[in-house]
Amino acid sequence: MSLYRRLILVAFVLTAVVIVFGAYVRLADAGLGCPDWPGCYGQVSPHHAQADILQTHAVDPQGPVSLPKAWKEMIHRYLAASLGLLILMIAALSWRRRDRQGVAPGVAALLVGVVIFQGLLGKWTVTLLLKPAIVTAHLLGGLTTLALLAWLGLRAHRVARLPMPPGVRAVARVGLVLLVAQIVLGGWTSTNYAALACTDFPTCHGSFSPETDYGNAFHIVRELGMTADGDFLPLPALTAIHWSHRLGAVVAAAALCLLAWLLARRQSTQPLGLALLAAITLQVALGIANVVFGLPLALAVAHNAGAVLLVALLVSINYRVGPLRAEAAVGRRKVAGRGKHEHENSYA
Structure with missing residues (x-):
């Protein structure tokens, strides 16, 4: 299996994981576990932001911020960021191999655009406090990413x-x-x-x-x-x-x-x-x-x-x-x- 095909397969599986784990984060009421973006209280992880998280939780124990919720939210962001890097690699390889059969550089470029917009939706989900329209659009963006990767994979394997x-x-x-x-x-x-x-x-x-x-x-x-x-x-x-x-x-x-x-x-x-x-x-x-x-x-x-x-x-x-x-x-x-x-x- 070529590197291009392997990257598409890994990205497809990771997209499914990101979507399902994102649903878990939302349903576990952890969508605002870190109330800023892209870090957590300006830090790279909840471990580094532990003092701020515990202070916020002490003020409002029933609120959306706690250490377990913060980790759920940040793990989801780490997975999404990894997916974004994979998709950039797929687009770069697609462009380099654009003359080969089974490669679709146009679809790969579209996929990069979708992922960039997904990143913005992820930011707005947090900064706009879980507005239903933004969160729903974020879900659709994830499924669109999955669909485009599935199509790229089918094309790459010449199904x-x-x-x-x-x-x-x-x-x-x-x-x-x-x-x-x-x-x-x-x-x-x-x-x-x-x-x-x-x-x-x-x-x-x-x-x-x-x-x-x-x-x-x-x-x-x-x-x-x-x-x-x-x-x-x-x-x-x-x-x-x-x-x-x-x-x-x-x-x-x-x-x-x-x-x-x-x-x-x-x-x-x-x-x-x-x-x-x-x-x-x-x-x-x-x-x-x-x-x-x-x-x-x-x-x-x-x-x-x-x-x-x-x-x-x-x-x-x-x-x-x-x-x-x-x-x-x-x-x-x-x-x-x-x-x-x-x-x-x-x-x-």
């Missing part, structure tokens, strides 16, 4: 594309769009702490039509837990966020199950179809379990990991069933042309 009917390709694309929309809803639910706005299942507050406040629920520019007018976010708004995520799950799961069935009925794509069906089933089960069991930390983190798995699968599926690459099509025509020429010569 074969499979000839598929246009209808299957269309369903795969729609499925990816719906998955992204559902992840946005899930991120909005998590960052607004609305995961327990409905504690019963399948109903919400004993009804399939609970009281909701969509105006305040999806007002983007506002502080955490507040309306745009500065009032506390009411329960109907939190209910609207949670209920929208549930309804979105039904739509997305239906589309992805259709895609899984279309893939599983063809021998060439059967493993992809079965893997997708298993991932959907697991993710839906985790979502239900989080409601039924009151959002235990392990299940909540696993639900985020399920989203990572689904994104990776959907990118892979869309790559595999997408239109044949130009060079592959040319190669097929050349082989067909040689075969026709040899056939004609046999009668000469």
